[in-house]
Amino acid sequence: MNNIPAVMIIFGGSGDLAHRKIYPALFNLYRQGLIQDNFAVIGTARRPWSHDYLREVVSTAVHEFFGEVNEDDLAAFASHFYYQSHDVTSVDHYKTLKKLASDLDEKYACQGNRIFYLAMAPSFFGTIAEHIADQHLTGTGFNRLIVEKPFGTDLASAQVLNKQIRSSFNEEQVFRIDHYLGKEMVQNILPLRFANPMIKVLWNKDNIKNIQVTLAERLGVEARGGYYDQSGAMRDMVQNHIFQIITLLAMPEPSRLTDQEIHVAKEALLDSLVIPDEAAVARDFVRGQYAGTETTFEYVKEPNVDPDSNTETFVAGHVEFKHGPLAGVPIYFRTGKEMREKKTRIDVVFKGQRSLYGQVADNTLTIEVDPTDQIYFHLNGKTIQGGDLRKEKIYYRFSDEEQAKVPDGYERLIRDVFVNDSTNFTRWNELRQYWKFVDAVEAAWQKQNEAGVKPVKYPPYLLGPAESKQVFQDPGDSWIYK
Numbered sequence: 001m002n003n004i005p006a007v008m009i010i011f012g013g014s015g016d017l018a019h020r021k022i023y024p025a026l027f028n029l030y031r032q033g034l035i036q037d038n039f040a041v042i043g044t045a046r047r048p049w050s051h052d053y054l055r056e057v058v059s060t061a062v063h064e065f066f067g068e069v070n071e072d073d074l075a076a077f078a079s080h081f082y083y084q085s086h087d088v089t090s091v092d093h094y095k096t097l098k099k100l101a102s103d104l105d106e107k108y109a110c111q112g113n114r115i116f117y118l119a120m121a122p123s124f125f126g127t128i129a130e131h132i133a134d135q136h137l138t139g140t141g142f143n144r145l146i147v148e149k150p151f152g153t154d155l156a157s158a159q160v161l162n163k164q165i166r167s168s169f170n171e172e173q174v175f176r177i178d179h180y181l182g183k184e185m186v187q188n189i190l191p192l193r194f195a196n197p198m199i200k201v202l203w204n205k206d207n208i209k210n211i212q213v214t215l216a217e218r219l220g221v222e223a224r225g226g227y228y229d230q231s232g233a234m235r236d237m238v239q240n241h242i243f244q245i246i247t248l249l250a251m252p253e254p255s256r257l258t259d260q261e262i263h264v265a266k267e268a269l270l271d272s273l274v275i276p277d278e279a280a281v282a283r284d285f286v287r288g289q290y291a292g293t294e295t296t297f298e299y300v301k302e303p304n305v306d307p308d309s310n311t312e313t314f315v316a317g318h319v320e321f322k323h324g325p326l327a328g329v330p331i332y333f334r335t336g337k338e339m340r341e342k343k344t345r346i347d348v349v350f351k352g353q354r355s356l357y358g359q360v361a362d363n364t365l366t367i368e369v370d371p372t373d374q375i376y377f378h379l380n381g382k383t384i385q386g387g388d389l390r391k392e393k394i395y396y397r398f399s400d401e402e403q404a405k406v407p408d409g410y411e412r413l414i415r416d417v418f419v420n421d422s423t424n425f426t427r428w429n430e431l432r433q434y435w436k437f438v439d440a441v442e443a444a445w446q447k448q449n450e451a452g453v454k455p456v457k458y459p460p461y462l463l464g465p466a467e468s469k470q471v472f473q474d475p476g477d478s479w480i481y482k
């Protein structure tokens with residue numbers, strides 16, 4: 001599909017996300033012809049920028065991302081950008097915005113299509129959505145809303161936000177972003193499971209012992225202490241990214257590969273999500289906070305962090321479903337800041353079989369999402385000399401040339417919005433279940449805080465607290481990624 005006409009309104013047009021991700025993504029979609037002459041982008045934010053200034057910002061953002069580009073293309077692309085200084089609480093500003101959008105619609109023949117992108121402080125999402133409704137900003141063609149994370153801070157606030165959004169958009173028009181769903185190897189989970197008969201027959205509770213999802217980050221909270229201290233690893237990474245990965249790993253096979261059927265399969269799985277009680281959280285979850293080194297701050301000394309904070313910068317635990325192919329199989333997860341290296345990977349551990357060779361290593365299938373896109377399988381075989389067994393890896397991976405062509409997740413997801421494919425976005429019913437789980441864990445931790453139980457301190461740049469091995473139900477199990 002090419003040349004999809006639309007006026008896109010970005011709330012947060014002067015922000016970091018627009019600069020780093022959205023503008024470069026739109027430029028690439030323009031180079032590919034998805035958007036051509038019939039589009040306009042209105043950037044809005046409080047700052048008093050001019051159209052020309054925004055166009056300069058867009059050009060800089062594109063250069064920073066792609067390096068050298070065709071300058072004529074870039075100038076033509078940037079000329080479609082307009083800026084409106086906007087106070088999201090002022091009704092008058094929505095009136096001006098509406099007028100600008102319809103003028104641009106006429107100028108560029110955008111057929112009444114609108115894409116609204118909420119890419120600013122989440123506390124304003126609801127207000128903006130309500131004013132889009134009461135000031136009738138929607139167009140006469142298609143109307144779509146892209147919402148960044150976080151979508152609420154707990155189930156109750158997410159419900160309020162959802163209601164505000166649904167006052168002007170129906171569920172099919174709402175695209176809740178989770179940028180992990182734009183990553184190459186996350187998008188490869190379903191093909192891996194369902195396009196390989198060998199894997200498909202093994203992917204069930206009879207053959208899989210456990211799955212381990214690791215999202216490790218080398219960086220600390222950096223300049224985001226203010227946000228992070230209110231959030232913590234559970235809300236920042238588990239509620240969205242980890243849960244989306246786990247859902248793809250555990251969902252039943254959809255009846256067709258349409259966005260509709262994929263969401264039906266996900267929801268069927270998530271209805272059977274086991275919500276942990278207080279005792280289960282105390283027993284099966286580990287929360288940690290990074291300690292300092294001679295040259296780095298400990299978490300509670302980071303700028304804008306409460307010195308008595310109990311916010312976790314690391315969490316490990318597990319998720320379990322009552323139904324689906326992996327019913328009852330523990331899916332372990334861990335994520336943290338200031339860990340050894342940036343690494344996002346999934347290890348699928350197959351059950352050991354009784355073997356003529358005695359105790360053999362588990363067969364494991366590893367999906368690496370970051371920093372490299374690859375999948376590998378561990379096989380046991382004989383050593384050349386005979387006698388012992390050895391373990392070898394079989395790879396599915398890209399050449400350097402292919403790897404360089406893997407698009408940024410944002411480009412993929414924004415393209416999906418233009419072509420109206422909601423496969424890789426979060427539906428409300430999924431989000432609701434994720435929040436139920438996270439709320440239960442947070443409530444249990446709150447009780448622990450009141451009882452004076454604090455997160456464990458862990459030494460930076462390793463794999464989190466040593467206690468994280470306590471999450472395993474079978475004491476014989478351990479983290480595959482060590």
Ligand code: BG6
Nearest residue numbers: 149179180217236237241344370
């Ligand atoms: C974001 C979190 O959603 O994901 C950040 O808010 C985190 O804290 C980031 O650093 C990680 O994303 P990626 O793509 O770098 O793994």
